[in-house]
Every structure is written in C-alpha cells, then in structure tokens.
Amino acid sequence: MLDPLARLGRSGIAALARLGEAHLLLVGLLGGTWDTLVRPRLLIAQVYGIGVLSTLIVVVSGLFVGMVLGLQGYYVLSQFGAAESLGIMVAASLVRELGPVVTALLVAGRAGSALAAEIGLMKATEQLSALEMMAVDPIKRILTPRFYGGLLAMPLLAAMFSAVGVLGGYFIGVGLLGLDGGAYWSQMQAKIDFSDDIVNGVIKSVVFGLVVTWIALFQGYAATPTAEGVSRATTRTVVHSALAVLGLDFVLTALMFGE
Amino acid sequence: MARTRTIEILVGAFMAAGFVALFFLAMQASNLSSAPAGDGYRLTARFDNVGSLKVRAPVSMAGVRVGRVEGIAFDGSTYEAVVTMVIDPQYDTIPDDTFANIYTSGLLGEQYIGLDAGGSPDYLGDGDQLIHTQSALVLEQMIGQFLFSKAQEGAQPQ
C-alpha cells in the first residue's frame, strides 16, 4: 500500500539529485571561464557551431514571423482605425517576446540537440575519459567553450531575429498593404523604449542562452553512454529547454514588465 | 589552416551582423535616437492635477517635440503636482510667460505637456518655473460639468 508513495519519494529524490548534479556542472562551467578566455580559438569554433550555423534558420524564421505579425496586426488594428500603430505592435511583440523566445526554441532544436549528442557521443566513445586520463579537464576544455559560445550567440541571434522581423513587418505593412512608411517607423520609435524593451529583450535572450546550453551540456554529459542514452539525451534537451524557456519567459516578463 | 581562417571570418561576420541588428533595433526601432540622454535644461511647472501623465512623456510646442517629462512629484504643502521637464538645449528661446497645458493625444491616447508660447521678451533658463499652467482634463469632471450645465439650461426657461 505504501509502495506508490515510496516510488514517488524515490523519483523525487532522483530528480533532486539530478538537479544537484546539473548545478555542480554549472559551477564547473563557470570555473572554466579563465581557461576559455585564454584559448579564444576554442570559443570561436563554438560560436561558429552554435551561432553561425543557426543564423539561416533564425533569420528565415524571423522574416516569416515578422510578415505574419504584419498581416495579422494590420487586420486587427485596421478595425479600430489604428493601422498606423502596426510598427509598435510588430516591434514590441518581436523585441519583448518573440525574438528571445522563438530564437531560444530554434537554437534548442538546432544547436542544443547537436551539443547534447556531441557530448554524449564523446562520453560513449570514451573521449571524455581519455581527456581525463591525459590530465585535461573535459569540463574546462570541451564543455565550457560550448557554454560561452551559446551564451554569446543567443542574444546576437535574437537581435537578428527581431531586426529581420521588423523589416518583414515593414515589407508587409508598407510594401504590400500600403501603410505610410514614416508612420510605421515614427510610431515605433515613439513607443519602443530602449532600456525597457530592447535591453530587457537582450537580458532575456542571454538568460535563455545560458539555460539552453546548460541543459544541452548537462544532458550530454550525464547521458547513459549508449546509443539509446544519447538519443534520449537529445530528446530531453529539446523538451526541457522548451519548457524552461517558456516558463522562465513568464517569470522574466512578470519581473520586467509588470510594474 | 584555411578552414580555421574560414571559420574565423564567418564568426566575425556573424558577430558583426548580430551587433548591426542590435544597433538597428536601438536606433531605428526605439526611442534611443530621439532621447538626448539627460542633457538640456530643466523647467518645472505646478499643476492642480496631472491626470495620467507619465515620466518620459513628450513635451511639445506647436506639435513639435522639444523635450520630455523627467519627474513628477507631489508637493505636500500646496497639494500640487510638481512636474520637472527636460527641454532640448537648442530650444532656448521659450518666453517666461509660456502656458503649460496637459493634453491628451487623441481620444484615448497618452497625455503629454503642450507649451503655448507667450509674448514676453525674456526667456526661461535652467531651473525656472512655468507659472501659467492648466491641469489635465479628467473625464468624470467634464461629464459632471456637462450634466450640471445641461441641468441649469433646463431649469432657466421656466
């Protein structure tokens, strides 16, 4: 009769232990900061792997999201005779929410899963152990550059997403639906605040970058070193990242924009 | 080696593109370009009621933005609202008998301060106070006055 209770307790303890391991890994990652700084070459390779290779998908998605916002926003706003406010609507939704969040989801799917698979495979093929045996700390040498690569790439990708999205909205609203181009920009400039909107958006995407790469690295590093374990780690990376990003987005929004 | 160099170039281009995007958002899509951060001179004005005027709201003359509201405080001794505004330095010829009104942009828009220039030959300087002010229109008061005057109109003919 007490079995279900015991099972619940066991899984709770296991989850807590995993959380603890993840935090120990984070401490290790932060501890590798200096090693990464003195080897910028490793960092550049990771900015390439996480940032450059994700640019295309992020830019294309940003363009389409911006165009959809332009269309939908126009239909809704024109009913109130406020179509000139399209610029504000597009820019505010992109800079505050969609830019950081959608970029984080895309990066989790594109780069996070790849990171988890890469680290998991390095573990399964004993490469991490081999580094240990060469007296090289794999956390400092392999994981930390990836961590900072993600942390650096995410806000830049989110900025590209928002910028391209704003242009996409301009293309639809001004180019296609015939709004006044000056109104699009001036309304936007009047209502989008640099520190409230843009800086907060950047802060969000930095936080998301940290969380997504952290989850990916942890899932890879803690993966069971088998083919099945690695595949499970990649799946978990995407699922956990998506949940963490959306949950954190709510918390951050409440902190930043709720007065 | 050639591969390393390609990667370095691509990463450089990526980071440049990211910063360009940020710069674009900051300058083109936000108020950063139109907000001269803090420089300019300060004027104060006292209002009986500021309505829903917000900090950072625009201050305009003849419909042109000349500054912004920097602070709104309450004076406990006179029961008035004290509004501090920063006027851009190039607009240094505002007469000292200028009227400060709180207007609403559109029917439901935000409130802003509109300055109506007076005719005095003396100009306002840093720290000066605008004497002539008119408070924000509060919708409930307006409706109340309207109903009151209608009631009086109805009462008089008899």
Place this chain on the structure above:
Amino acid sequence: MAEGLTGRGASPVGASVPPGEPLVRIRGLRFAHGERLLFDGVDLDIPRGGVTAVMGPSGTGKTTLLKLISGQLRPASGTIEVDGQDVHRLGRAALYRLRMRMGMLFQSGALLTDLSVFDNVAYPLREHTRLPEAMIRKLVLMKLEAVGLRGVQAQLPATLSGGMARRVALARAVALDPDMILYDEPFTGQDPISMGVLVSLIRHLNDASGLTSIVVSHDVSETLSIADYAYIIADGRVMEAGTAAEVRASRSEWVRQFLDGLPDGPAHFHAPAPDLMRDLLGEA
C-alpha cells in the same frame, strides 16, 4: 615468505610475489556497481618495469579496475596506491600530476574525432608542455613512427581501421613518456594481423622505454604470451596470481576452465534457473 618481501601490508594470494616495491598496490578493494558487487576485498600488486596481465571473464570489472587505479572511480572501501600515493586521497591537481605519468589505451582508442591523427598525438604535448611547435612535430612524428603510422598523420580518426586507431591512441598515450600504461582490452575485435602487431608493440614499448604495463584482457593466449605476471580475477576475488608460467600451470579447476576455454566446469554453462521441466510445464 611473501609478506617479508613486500614489506608492508598483506600480500596477494599468489604463491610468488614479484620482488621489490610495487608500483601499484591495491589492498582490500571493494567496489559495487549499482546492486552488483564487482570487487569484494581484492589485493593486487603491480610490479615495476614489467607487463602485468589482469584477466578474467567478461563482466568481472576489469575495465573498472583500471578506472579505479587511475582515479576516475572511487572505491567503496580499500586503498589504491600508485608509487606510494593513495590515489583517492589526492586533490585534483595532484591527481592530474599523477595521471600525466600514466597513459591509458582505451578499448575504442577514444581519439578525439574532430582532430587529425597528428593533432591527436600532439594534444597532450600541447596541453602540458610549452615546447615550440617544431619540437612537438618531431616528437609526434617519432611516436607515430614507433607505432608504424607516420603515413596517416594527416587523416581524421574516422578514416582509420580499428587496429590503426588503437595504435594511434597508443602513440598518444606514450606522448608524454609516462611511467605506466594501462591497456583496456587491447586485443578485442582485432584481426589476427593487427592483434599480432599490438601484442608485439606492447612488449616492445614496455622494454624499450622501461615502462610498467597493465594489460586487462580476456584473450588468454595473447596476453600470457607477453605478460611477466598475471592475475586472474572472477566473482570479485583474485583467483590466481603469479608469473605467467605459474598461472599457466595452475591446477585450480576454475583457472583451468578459464585458460583452456572449456564450456562447462566450475563456471556453469547454464545461468541459475529453476528446473527445466517445471518451467516448461508451469503456467506462463
């Protein structure tokens, strides 16, 4: 007699214990992997300057033993000393200093997949020395020459055969001129030619550079052909210990079954199970 020779601590169960102070001294080692007890009070000495084989059936934790010796795993109880230092009492920095004196050849080779063969062998040198690049190049080429693979220095590990990858990994393991090399199942899955190459390489490297080698394997004849000393472990205990010749001549029934590869003996062909008839006739 044995106790007098080793000086301190109890000696392993074997009749003849290698003379001199051992490089690795294991006492009372207990280690459990989950529910399964892999080592239950193992005593083991690895003498300096020889090839010591640790053999046993699959799943007896031979690889785990290497990981314990190199400090990648922590025992439940017991001590492991390498050159007089208790591996599991060392701080991180001291452990890394100790590991720089150990090389390990992993079963899969464990080469870094995104680096060329040359860069793989150069990796420990670049990490731990400040040698100029020209000097590193010379050292790497010498190590690769020693394993006969200087010709593939520009290739990526993915293009190598399993045996070649293992030889490159061996070149990497000796790059820092360690005192000791741990071989994890070096012969598994090799064709007869590359097996022969590896067997002679291990012996040759050991003698040429005065190394201490630990070979963990279940390939009995190849391992014994190059080993100076041998341990046979099973069921968490040391079953037999001694020189290669002594082990080969062992009379223990269990050791005979293992060495001669007999299908049935003290270790049963059948896993423990209830009576067959009852299992077949019983309800599903």
